[in-house]
Amino acid sequence: MPFNSLDFAVFLPIVFALFWAAAKYGLRLQNFILLVASYVFYGWWNWRFLSLMFVSTLLDFIVGLALQHQTNRLRRNMLLAASIAGNLGLLFFFKYYNFFVQNFVQAFTLLGCNLHLSTLQIILPVGISFYTFQTLSYSIDVYRKKIAPTRNFIDFAAFVSFFPQLVAGPIERAANLLPQFYTQRVFSYHKAAKGMRQILWGLFKKMVIADNCAVYADKIFAQPDVYGGSTLLLGALFFAFQIYGDFSGYSDIAIGTGRLFGFTLMRNFAYPYFSRDIAEFWRRWHISLSTWFRDYVYIPMGGSRGTTLAKLRNIMVLFLLSGFWHGANWTFIAWGTVNALYFLPLLLLGKNRTHLTIVAENNLLPSPFELWQMLSTFCLTLLAWVFFRAANIEQAFNYIGGIFSYSLFKVPQILPVHLLLLLLFFLAVEWNGREESFAIEKTLLQKPRFTRWCFYYTLIALIYLFGAKQQPFIYFQF
16 A cells, blocks of 8 residues: 555545544554554555565564573574574565576576576565564564563564554664553644654655656666767666655655654654765665664674774675665665775775764855765765666666766756756755754744745645656565
């Protein structure tokens, strides 16, 4: 059930009304309503895959309880291994089975051996990468004794399947979200109003920015050979804003929806295109995934400690896993590799934590040097996105080669002026609100009511005028 669908526009008010009507009957009924609503939300896409989510939930619930009473180290390790194997086994089969079979066969073919292994017509369950990592982190944290396991299966199942962030994140941690299912919730108009503003901004990012950029990005990437360098550059630019508007827009809607029910979800994006180097970009992009890999893979491997060779290994593993998490395609692995190569000089020079503050904090405009840093970082990111978007590695290199040709200085063959103006408007609002958790969180509250509502209705009008080109959320495929 996509957030930008009529189905969700009907679904959300019904669940909201039932949830708060049940408040006087206690938390258990509210959590049960959320659990049922979340399974309906997910089953709307394909009810047959509800069983996978239930199996993953049940596995980690049982493992968590068993770990609480188990003191033998070997048995604790075996319990954790069962959780990891079960969760990653399901993820591997549905997401990576065909990829490994195809590449295994191709490798032996190059050696002169013809194998006849069959691939399967596997449908990738929506959101499996997200809820698998969420429930797996629960088992790991219980194993590490960072959190106590829950004894209430309804609460735990509601945590795993919580519908606002179920399909495309943020990937929540049990330490943050699970206790909120135990806490008495009282309706807050302030929190709900803030949630509605964030939902509105998320819908604008998705339906106006991302979906309209997708039209031109898809057209240009479909036939890159027929376009000149300037048009190819625009195609990469449109995809960069498509994926940002699409994914961060989903996160805004998810976080805003959570607020309507009294929940606080973790921030997933922090204006990444205003970053001054690649390290800062990765602290601001898909925060829930990058911190997941940091805490459960990178730091246990040694992180930035140890020898230079160990540091290089850890960073390469981190970015390769991040790329591979996105899908079974060599383009994603190449994208991860490119970002690792961007990151390594900063790490080796000890400059990977240089920019920890907000750019041009308390200033209207950035300094010329900050502007140069942001533009150069954005250009590097833009080239990396070509690998992410391209159909294969060869097309990615040809696309980048096409950008750096003499035709780069010619007038683009495709020049949607209206979309460029919308992007400028979008960037201006984001820049103005860059010190807030989302662009229109607080700034407008300082304005007169008339001004605020004029702005809100402007966003609604733009959604109505430019939101007809409905595109599926990109991260549904991951």
